[in-house]
Amino acid sequence: MQKYGGNTTCFELQFDKFQIFFDTGSGFQNASLESNKEILIFFSHFHHDHIQGLAFNKYLLASETKTCISSALANSENLNKILRYYFSGDYFPLDLFENLGNVTFSDFTATQKSLRDHFRVEAIKLAHPGGSFGYSVMTDNKKFVFLCDNEFTTSQSEELKKFVEKADVVIWDGMFTKEELRTKAGWGHSSIEQGIDFFSTVNCGQIIISHHAPYRTDAELDKINQSLPYGFQLAKDGHVLGL
Ligand SMILES: [Zn+2]
Ligand SMILES: [Zn+2]
Incomplete structure (x- = not known):
């Protein structure tokens, strides 16, 4: 068994009411998303090793969890486009975001504002x-x-x-x-x-x-x-x- 592990970048911060993730590399597949918390994902950028785990977290795909995705590198529209392109067509067996109503995309400044009280x-x-x-x-x-x-x-x-x-x-x-x-x-x-x-x-x-x-x-x-x-x-x- 590996001591340091071989998963790619994913860090999680836990709060009483929030779970915050920085990138969803392959490490993200092992994260437990809690349905009684607000889940936020901030992407540093969209290189393969920082997004590849997104589709493999079973909780993300469950309708009980509510996840908001945001990045200072791309507005919500482009963020949606980039991730959707990667998880569809030639790169993925299905269109991941087609039926993911529990996942939303938000501009970084709007996300910042919405969290200000916390x-x-x-x-x-x-x-x-x-x-x-x-x-x-x-x-x-x-x-x-x-x-x-x-x-x-x-x-x-x-x-x-x-x-x-x-x-x-x-x-x-x-x-x-x-x-x-x-x-x-x-x-x-x-x-x-x-x-x-x-x-x-x-x-x-x-x-x-x-x-x-x-x-x-x-x-x-x-x-x-x-x-x-x-x-x-x-x-x-x-x-x-x-x-
Ligand atoms: Zn990179
Ligand atoms: Zn990297």
């Missing part, structure tokens, strides 16, 4: 081929930040520092090592070492290094894990954190 959701433009947005969710005393996928450059530093300031948990795209990144410029991902450098001057709680390179073995990840500074850890499939 928590604040903000978005930040990231550097990634085709575009990508990171998100933060803030309650009165907690802050969570999701930053996938992003090819970090020092020009982002100031804005990104403000965005993550005082976050309790930050998800960082650390797909590559510093060495690997030398030949992977333009692929849209950062290194683990860039994350360590960046957070050395920022006041944050736990940093989760995520989006591990698909070829990375458990043994390699164990080795990396041992070398991480205090406050850093590697994302693991099914890992639950208390906030």
Whole structure:
């Protein structure tokens, strides 16, 4: 059995009345959507590895659950078009959204407004081929930040520092090592070492290094894990954190 898991990107935030998901990679198929909660999905972008799990969650397809999909990268109409295209025609055996009356699409600014009484959701433009947005969710005393996928450059530093300031948990795209990144410029991902450098001057709680390179073995990840500074850890499939 794999220690860190091989599923693609999907993070969940649980609240008493809400379940919030960031991307629906293959990890999404294992998520339990609760019918007594409002379910929100925020997409960073629409690369295959961030949407592929959407159709395979049995709760999403059940009429009792109510799910709202939103993204700072596309308005509700385009979001609907993009996902519907991917889950139909040449790519999928049926038209997934044809009969999904319990799933709605919402413009990001409208979603932000509708949630204002409960928590604040903000978005930040990231550097990634085709575009990508990171998100933060803030309650009165907690802050969570999701930053996938992003090819970090020092020009982002100031804005990104403000965005993550005082976050309790930050998800960082650390797909590559510093060495690997030398030949992977333009692929849209950062290194683990860039994350360590960046957070050395920022006041944050736990940093989760995520989006591990698909070829990375458990043994390699164990080795990396041992070398991480205090406050850093590697994302693991099914890992639950208390906030
Ligand atoms: Zn991507
Ligand atoms: Zn990705």
